[in-house]
Amino acid sequence: MSTQDDQTHAVSEQETEGPAAPIILFFIIGFAASLVLGWGIFPKLLYSQKHQPINFNHALHVEEVDDGCESCHYFREDGSFSGIPNLESCMECHEDVIGVSEEEEKFVAEFVVPEREVSWLVYSRQPDCVYFSHAPHVIAGKMACVECHGHIGESDHARVYEENRFTGYSRDIWGKNIAGLAKHPWERMKMDDCSKCHVRENVNQGSVQTQKGGCFVCHK
Amino acid sequence: MKEAQGHNKNKKFGMVIDLDKCTGCGACMVACMAENNVPFREDESDKQLGTAWMRVYKMTNGKPFPETEVCYIPRPCMHCEGHGGHSPCVSVCPATATDYDNHTGIVSQIYTRCFGCRYCMAACPYHARVFNWWDPVWPADMEKMLNPDVSVRMRGVVEKCSFCYHRYQRAMEKAYYEERQEIEEDEYQTSCTQACPAGAIAFGDLNNPDHAVHQLVKPDNRHGGRPKNPHAFRLLERLGTNPKVYYLSSREWVIRAGDNYVKNEKTGAGGH
Ligand code: SF4
Numbered sequence: 001m002s003t004q005d006d007q008t009h010a011v012s013e014q015e016t017e018g019p020a021a022p023i024i025l026f027f028i029i030g031f032a033a034s035l036v037l038g039w040g041i042f043p044k045l046l047y048s049q050k051h052q053p054i055n056f057n058h059a060l061h062v063e064e065v066d067d068g069c070e071s072c073h074y075f076r077e078d079g080s081f082s083g084i085p086n087l088e089s090c091m092e093c094h095e096d097v098i099g100v101s102e103e104e105e106k107f108v109a110e111f112v113v114p115e116r117e118v119s120w121l122v123y124s125r126q127p128d129c130v131y132f133s134h135a136p137h138v139i140a141g142k143m144a145c146v147e148c149h150g151h152i153g154e155s156d157h158a159r160v161y162e163e164n165r166f167t168g169y170s171r172d173i174w175g176k177n178i179a180g181l182a183k184h185p186w187e188r189m190k191m192d193d194c195s196k197c198h199v200r201e202n203v204n205q206g207s208v209q210t211q212k213g214g215c216f217v218c219h220k
Numbered sequence: 221m222k223e224a225q226g227h228n229k230n231k232k233f234g235m236v237i238d239l240d241k242c243t244g245c246g247a248c249m250v251a252c253m254a255e256n257n258v259p260f261r262e263d264e265s266d267k268q269l270g271t272a273w274m275r276v277y278k279m280t281n282g283k284p285f286p287e288t289e290v291c292y293i294p295r296p297c298m299h300c301e302g303h304g305g306h307s308p309c310v311s312v313c314p315a316t317a318t319d320y321d322n323h324t325g326i327v328s329q330i331y332t333r334c335f336g337c338r339y340c341m342a343a344c345p346y347h348a349r350v351f352n353w354w355d356p357v358w359p360a361d362m363e364k365m366l367n368p369d370v371s372v373r374m375r376g377v378v379e380k381c382s383f384c385y386h387r388y389q390r391a392m393e394k395a396y397y398e399e400r401q402e403i404e405e406d407e408y409q410t411s412c413t414q415a416c417p418a419g420a421i422a423f424g425d426l427n428n429p430d431h432a433v434h435q436l437v438k439p440d441n442r443h444g445g446r447p448k449n450p451h452a453f454r455l456l457e458r459l460g461t462n463p464k465v466y467y468l469s470s471r472e473w474v475i476r477a478g479d480n481y482v483k484n485e486k487t488g489a490g491g492h
């Protein structure tokens with residue numbers, strides 16, 4: 001209301017540039033401030049930063065092993081997926097220090113010698129209500145690891161793990177982009193992302209309510 | 221309706237419970253609760269507040285001694301198909317928290333989606349749904365024994381029998397690993413089926429003529445799944461809920477108890 005009044009006032013006095021200018025300025029400052037708050041400060045407050053117990057080098061390992069990703073991330077005989085290897089798998093090679101890196105030395109001293117499992121932070125850990133199985137994707141669907149996980153095999157360090165302070169979930173679920181935008185599957189792992197691909201590939205589209213995927217396809 | 225995966229014939233998982241065999245021991249209830257992380261309270265005597273998915277009811281023929289007869293009737297969720305998957309509960313849920321899957325015939329319940337309005341509980345004619353009035357509290361070490369394949373619920377949401385769907389997920393996972401698209405009958409069995417010491421419960425694909433459940437009731441899919449076996453019946457058959465749980469009994473009064481018949485009406489088991 002007051003804006004309108006001011007404008008009429010301004011026009012009547014033939015002073016178009018007068019009191020309107022500070023209002024526009026205030027608007028711009030407020031707009032900029034909320035953008036900075038929403039895009040810059042809010043994500044920093046929302047996510048806490050955590051570091052992996054060991055700064056793992058994928059690139060180095062991929063070079064050394066024979067079977068690529070499957071050397072450490074393999075299927076068990078019941079069809080379940082091993083995910084992140086346990087200490088026993090690591091110890092097949094690292095019973096003693098075999099390289100020259102400081103991280104490996106730390107790994108052997110802190111975990112191998114006391115036989116303590118490494119508490120890796122799992123970037124892709126989904127909420128408890130989500131069911132995901134690798135077998136239908138990798139074996140039946142013949143998808144390559146890189147299609148969902150990106151070029152993680154080429155990384156030479158473990159990136160920072162960001163945890164949502166409210167939900168405790170990894171930031172990878174919502175995605176790096178706070179607006180929830182993503183170009184590649186590894187940039188975001190929400191229900192819509194599962195659904196998008198399932199609709200496209202016409203898998204398990206049996207739901208009566210949604211005419212799309214049945215709920216129990218990805219939920220448990 | 222879209223029929224995806226043309227190479228995959230739709231399944232219709234269902235259960236057949238032989239009431240002549242059931243002794244009312246309650247092993248199915250216990251097995252179900254343990255398998256599905258069903259919460260319980262210290263005092264479970266008020267059955268209206270209980271959260272059991274599978275419940276065994278006791279019926280009698282109402283006659284005085286020595287003609288008194290007792291029958292126990294276990295009741296899971298019936299996974300009603302209704303007409304075209306419109307189960308009573310699925311039709312009323314405003315949150316799409318419960319759904320019917322045409323590929324398996326299973327009525328799903330997604331706890332994180334449910335906001336607890338309890339419309340579905342009012343709609344279900346079988347009292348198969350329960351409400352969590354409290355957050356679950358497990359005694360001391362029991363938390364470590366929870367089944368990781370079944371997500372736990374919080375207060376304020378509805379839950380019900382899922383036909384141990386996670387066991388289907390597990391079985392399919394193994395099948396995919398072995399590069400199969402189909403599973404065998406014994407690869408997916410519910411917890412209650414396996415726990416029943418009397419072998420009263422059979423479980424399988426009603427659409428598959430090789431499965432025990434199909435052979436036991438001979439469901440007539442052209443007539444809403446009505447059983448062709450005259451000793452088989454479904455609860456409240458004439459409501460049109462088209463349930464996937466069938467009961468077997470050789471006793472006429474038990475079959476009569478399964479629906480509301482007027483005095484001289486024939487039960488017409490098998491729907492003829
Ligand atoms: S028995 Fe009740 S909860 Fe189960 S499908 Fe039928 S209406 Fe829904």
Ligand code: SF4
Nearest residue numbers: 313334335337338340
């Ligand atoms: S209680 Fe939950 S499942 Fe039932 S109708 Fe309401 S939202 Fe849907």
